[in-house]
Amino acid sequence: MSKFWSKLIQELSPYIPGEQPKNQALIKLNTNENPYGPSPKVLAAIKSAISDELKLYPDPESIELREAIAKFYNFSSSNIFVGNGSDEILAFIFQGYLKKSKPLLFPNITYSFYPVYCKLYDIAFQKMPLDKNFEINLEDYLVPNGGIIFPNPNAPTGIAKKVSDIENLLKNNNDSVVVIDEAYVDFGTESSVYLINKYDNLIVTQSLSKSRSLAGMRIGCAFASKSIVDGLNRIKNSFNSYPIDRLAQIAGAEAFNDKDYFRQTTNKVIEARQFLVEEMSNLGFQILPSGANFIFTKHNNKRAEIIFKELRNNDILIRFFESPEEINNYLRITVGSMEQMKQLVHAIKKII
Numbered sequence: 001m002s003k004f005w006s007k008l009i010q011e012l013s014p015y016i017p018g019e020q021p022k023n024q025a026l027i028k029l030n031t032n033e034n035p036y037g038p039s040p041k042v043l044a045a046i047k048s049a050i051s052d053e054l055k056l057y058p059d060p061e062s063i064e065l066r067e068a069i070a071k072f073y074n075f076s077s078s079n080i081f082v083g084n085g086s087d088e089i090l091a092f093i094f095q096g097y098l099k100k101s102k103p104l105l106f107p108n109i110t111y112s113f114y115p116v117y118c119k120l121y122d123i124a125f126q127k128m129p130l131d132k133n134f135e136i137n138l139e140d141y142l143v144p145n146g147g148i149i150f151p152n153p154n155a156p157t158g159i160a161k162k163v164s165d166i167e168n169l170l171k172n173n174n175d176s177v178v179v180i181d182e183a184y185v186d187f188g189t190e191s192s193v194y195l196i197n198k199y200d201n202l203i204v205t206q207s208l209s210k211s212r213s214l215a216g217m218r219i220g221c222a223f224a225s226k227s228i229v230d231g232l233n234r235i236k237n238s239f240n241s242y243p244i245d246r247l248a249q250i251a252g253a254e255a256f257n258d259k260d261y262f263r264q265t266t267n268k269v270i271e272a273r274q275f276l277v278e279e280m281s282n283l284g285f286q287i288l289p290s291g292a293n294f295i296f297t298k299h300n301n302k303r304a305e306i307i308f309k310e311l312r313n314n315d316i317l318i319r320f321f322e323s324p325e326e327i328n329n330y331l332r333i334t335v336g337s338m339e340q341m342k343q344l345v346h347a348i349k350k351i352i
């Protein structure tokens with residue numbers, strides 16, 4: 001606290017990111033990173049871009065990156081927006097599209113950055129309870145609103161909605177923007193991106209941090225109608241004309257171009273998830289159905305906090321949420337490599 005803090009600074013409640021420990025020996029399963037690292041082609045492209053050209057500003061429009069993304073999905077680059085991580089894109093969306101007189105709707109258990117942006121931009125919001133199975137009930141969202149946002153699959157539950165359910169929501173919600181945060185969609189969940197061809201109030205965001213293993217580069221993208229993208233560019237160009245640096249533009253484009261590596265590594269994560277789910281069910285865990293690169297789970301009789309602490313003593317870091325109360329006996333575990341999952345299961349067997 002400083003006497004120079006504005007009222008805004010005083011009243012903020014910033015997001016608390018998962019721990020990034022210095023201890024390299026830890027098996028890090030707490031922030032949903034990808035165990036495999038970026039494609040070798042991405043690394044080669046970054047290395048070749050390390051040159052004298054770094055004295056020049058990057059392309060403010062990130063054309064090459066947007067075209068690689070457009071090509072992957074068969075869109076026009078005018079439907080693609082890119083940002084410094086999808087968190088930055090979400091910030092622009094909140095500021096530009098979700099501040100309305102009616103409240104923004106999002107699930108009561110979801111990505112905890114959403115209420116943080118609401119505070120930053122002074123946006124009214126209403127939390128919509130998940131049902132007893134921790135599922136989002138989209139019928140509940142058919143009420144007057146200033147916008148709707150949720151991750152698909154949801155975080156930290158991992159549970160996905162079907163595209164047909166999302167389309168039904170869009171059909172019945174014409175007067176506000178619907179944002180689908182697809183940070184985890186590539187781990188076996190069907191994407192809603194193609195619905196942008198039909199619904200001009202839809203924005204889909206994706207991240208290169210998880211399925212494309214570039215968390216350290218900070219790249220995200222969004223898909224929407226051209227006029228929505230134009231609006232995002234107006235905000236971006238009123239804030240920072242160059243959010244994506246030269247290395248990130250090249251890395252991101254190459255990550256979308258190397259489809260084989262992307263498919264191989266996401267499939268390996270999905271296989272490791274199946275292994276983990278099977279092993280943990282045998283050890284007395286209840287696991288929510290996951291369409292993501294993490295599972296959300298509780299044990300039938302051992303408290304989540306104890307398991308979390310004992311795994312930590314065994315150099316395995318997972319995520320435990322003290323609040324809200326509904327989830328304070330659950331653990332979120334990132335799906336890593338098969339080898340890491342075997343070590344995790346081994347450690348859990350000792351603890352239980």
Ligand SMILES: *Cc1c(COP(=O)(O)O)cnc(C)c1O
Binds near residue numbers: 085086088183219
């Ligand atoms: C990780 C995550 C993001 C942010 O991704 P970045 O591209 O790394 O900023 C957004 N939404 C959800 C639900 C996430 O889990």
